[in-house]
Amino acid sequence: DVKVTQSSRYLVKRTGEKVFLECVQDMDHENMFWYRQDPGLGLRLIYFSYDVKMKEKGDIPEGYSVSREKKERFSLILESASTNQTSMYLCASSFRWRENTEAFFGQGTRLTVV
């Protein structure tokens, strides 16, 4: 069974804290993605990575950074958490070179910034 695992289901952090969200996949996928999901806005792409140490900005990268030191792990970093970053964060992975490739999601991390 494909597994995409996010390190936490729920997190509460204070404004200004540095926050790390971790994602690990066991399918040898090249692509990994970070989305946030908010009511009425759907899933919005923050950053994605198609290889180790490679990253590209998605639609809403401001206030975030990412790290991909190993193929199986993709970290999302909130440099200085703010209340408008309270959201559900979803990690996904997929193969890079296959057409119609399915993306698999982690269970999500619900982050609250207070």
Place this chain on the structure above:
Amino acid sequence: RKEVEQDPGPFNVPEGATVAFNCTYSNSASQSFFWYRQDCRKEPKLLMSVYSSGNEDGRFTAQLNRASQYISLLIRDSKLSDSATYLCVVNGWGGATNKLIFGTGTLLAVQP
């Protein structure tokens, strides 16, 4: 204009009804198309891919119209278990790889 647009619903339908969801996308260079399903407080999961010729999987039928940049999903004989949010997804080239662009989702509530 959003890259992928869907009617957010909610669609409230009785059991046994047929319901159709529509989706439009803005990038004519988009390569692949999908419908994902998301249950409440769960992660999205692939429901079905959408092929140019149209495809069917049991009670579910997906259609693609490239000329109109339009995707549809038809659910026949709705079940209570079909209640979920249905996400239209377009896979476009992101400069280095394929990246998935999601619509906001359409909420379906099937009533007994």
